[in-house]
Amino acid sequence: MLCPIELEHTKILGDTIEKIAAEKSKIIKAGVPVFIGFEEDAAMSVFLAEAQAQKSETHLLCDAIESLSSKTTTEGELVQYAWKDGRKEQLLLSMRGGVQAQNSALALLVLRTLGLYSDKVLPAIEKNQIPGRFQQLAVSPCLYVDGAHTTHSLQALLQSFKSLHGSSDKNTIIYGALEDKDHRHMANLVLDHFQQIIISRPGTYKKSDITGMFALFNTLAEQRSHSYQILLIEDNMEALKAAYKMTADTDAILVCGSFYLAGGVKAAFEQIRSAYESQLA
Template identity: 60%
Template sequence: MAITTFAQMIDFLENFTNLEKQTDNYTTRTYRLDRMAKLLAHLGNPERSFKKIHLAGSKGKGSTATYLATALTASGERTGLFLSPHLSDYRERFTLAGTFFEDAFLVQVGNQLIKAVSTFTFTDQWGPTTPTTFELFCAYAYLLFKEAECSWAVIETGLGGRLDATNTIEAEAVVLCPIELEHTKILGNTIEEIATEKSKIIKDGQPVFIGYQDPRAMEIFLGEARANHAPVHRLDRALVALDSKTTEGGEAVTYRWADRAEQQLLLSMRGSVQAQNSALALLVLRTLGFNESMFLEAFCKNTAPGRFQQLGSHPDLYVDGAHTAHSLSALLSSFSTLHTADKTTIIYGALEDKDHVHMVHSVLQHASKIIISRPGTYKKSNIVALKALFDELATENHQIMLIQENDEALAYAYAHTPSDGAILACGSFYLAGGIKEALERREGLGEPQLA
């Protein structure tokens, strides 16, 4: 089989077992490292051709990864960036620091992977098994980065860490972003269990950079680092204070470092969480010896799809993928500095296996008009049950609607939001992507590419 378009490559990859569409069944047959290790060996271990930074965490790892990749690129390093999930285009997953590869190159390397997979075999005690879609995404990214002659790559875990397909790499730095209850049916029901899963990306002697953490997660991370003789760099020790303010022009951040240095930056990505994400990235870059004078300008201009992203105005339209209780609360707090609840319409949708009660409470505090809409069909959700929860917790001052289709939800929001108000779509990256696609159809831009 040979492909001629990138869309055909995605069709090929999606024909395998796609664990991203599951919310449970964490089995050793589907989630394992030995099959991925053998696949990489079969490909000639392309991941060994560049230096790597490996990130795990419940929130902020995608944004932190983009800050790192942007800074490395500005420092003269050709840098690959592997992220998941994508917002509206599969090409977002494997880029040159956010810049898409040419389609011809994607096809060329895609055919290289397809040919190699056709001769790949793996057998366990239950019989022959094939790679998963995510394992092939990883392998594809590594081949792209190798063929593009990348000197560095920033790699984000897909789920957890211990049995994540990315956990077959040896990185120059491991970055652990904040931990929160998420994917509890797969990763565990406590902060400690989830932190343990994510801590397993720590390798022997590799430097570990730890963002702000729940004390229970911090204890797990420090214990794993000690067991692996890994030097630890903690953001809560490197920073004396971190202050930020969300403005129309961006996020104004003041960093007060323990070495008495003070920095003031205006970040293009808005939201208080970006202060933490950028600070963790700066700690990594400083420690690895990169010169801030080379990358700070690009660092401040860094953006990422679906992170407090403004797509329109009159009324302002934003999409954000915040999908945990704390990240959603932080988003809404920052959002409220720009827009009042009485002129805000929130389009909300969340997947199963989330902290729905706390997330719904946060939404109700920041908008009077709320539309529940389906966060795609990629993973399971129950928007009828979500609507019932909103009805139970709402007051008489709230207007709660259930509009399943994103196009109809966006049309209703535009029709019922004042021109000096705002519409915010949040709760899931899949919803954010769906609203972005709905906007493109509404504005006659056609179907988003390869969504």
């Protein structure tokens, strides 16, 4: 299975979609069927060329599905599929976010094509959850952690968040990203959706420059008409405490930019959860 790719881990995989696709295409093995999700043309051409070279049968999601729509709700991601064979399905995924609708469709295509589908599949897909994927930890205020760390995944996450919590200038984001990201583009996306921003360190396992990130956010904010509150709080625990102080019970806190940050804030929340026992989801 090849899910949509974009520019990430560029120091290792390459600095273009074509180079990254070339690296990831090596998962295609001789004679083994390959299933490809919605891809940019640049990536798709690389994957198809490798599949042809390996004499692997290809199955494209875009060839199998007529339409796909999804809506983020408080209960989960409401997804509707219309397949080209005439089948129509509606699922309520536990994992929120439009990207989950695409991933689930690709999984269904794999299972049906390989003859592995059963009546247990749809309930299992609906219940499936992955920690750090728009994971709700608390309510009043709502607290979410998500590992979105690329431009497209961040944009999709912010749209899903907006579907639930609107464009309130009182929502708060705790954000931190690693060194090799498109910081300017991602910072502008955050500034489009939040006016209360806390920059925090995304762990210490990989390099990050949160001081530089803080400066970038302030520089970009100065070019806008809105009034922003941007804080630099390196420690994840202190960042979470500050977010709670800044955010009303009727608003929401979103943590994103790195799985390391999502994990750090989740661990901090677990340490102080007794203080917020009545707010647990």
